Amino acid sequence: MHFTSRTLLSLAAALSVAAAQSADCVYDVQSAPFHLRLTSDDARLNDTLLVSVHAGPPFRQLVSEVLLGEKYPGNNLSDISINFYYNTTSNNDPNLNCLPGKLHWAPEQSWPSVFGLESSLASNVLPVIVSPTQGEGSGPQFDEEGKLFQRARSFSPVITDENTWSGANYYKWFVCATVYGNYNYGDALTWVSGGLPDGKDCRAVNVTREWA
Template sequence: MRLSSFTLILALLPAFVAAQYDVPSAPFSLVVLSDNSTLNGTLLYACHEGAAIEGLCVGGTHDPAYNTYTHNTSSNAGEVNETLGAPGYLIWVLPGGTFNESEALSLNVNPISNVALPLFWPGTEDSTSVAFDSNGLLNIQGYFDDRVVPIVGSTSYVAYYRWYVCSTYYEGYTYQTLAWALGEFPPENPTCQSVSVKQVFL
């Protein structure tokens, strides 16, 4: 009996996980906001970083297939902080000859760098939850601070905006892409420039 119950739980788990972020937004583009006039107002588009793997490159294409996204939030989220925004998955759809593959954004961490690379991968496994605040700005939220002793937890989330545009390298590809700084200190990559990322509905 235990085995069959466990088997049932395993069978239902993928559906449960997939349903957590089951409400797609209207389509939108992602626009870079920066003090650098060359970057300010440019679009982020999905650029090839490997087999069915895409980064978020700056400028270069206005093809809607490569710069249109949705944000999938949860129908079971309960009370949401409208100022910080509802967490969910940032989704881009990979167009294929005979298929369309939904890919969710996740942060690829290099253990010897404090710069993480946002990448789209097929499916939602290991995806990073992100949100758009009341001003449409992309953030990642957390609820504890490990910079102090003892570690301070909170009953509410805090939004972080550690986005940069940097010259990045992944699997042989070098681009100017969106990046995320791990921690509060500036990125060690000297090419990084601080930016905000704004959701602009189509």
């Protein structure tokens, strides 16, 4: 895979941030293994599992296991992971700006992984990328029913006299055809930042943690 100088600089900077953060925020509490199950009105996606797939070192995307097998029948898909782990920190220092948790696809990984969204001014469809370069992301979280969500505060960047902040859980997951680098996955997990997705072949989903 070809990396531009911008990509390499971004990766180096992000790794530096991750290394600096790791000195304070150590994600030393690991969950039991679990699967990520999709529910959807789309019959082909409903009740299928997400797996992590290679999208260029050290990047991973999350795609439907069943549809990935249909797209590449008979191919050796040894570089996929069906099990996931959720690492949190045991440090309760309120002065530290730690992520809620980090999503891992192996019990012991050689780098810290952060669940992030790859934004673009050209589309409201944001591919989910798991990598050490997504240090500014909010991290994945699971609600009481085990559903994956993003926690955000509603805020308008336009200055008004009535700016207010309020926390809310958002579940704006879609499976869409995506391109990331040289990797083209037709059924990858994405986030839609507003309105209906303008991406090709996007289908709404919920993602639920299911203990393995």
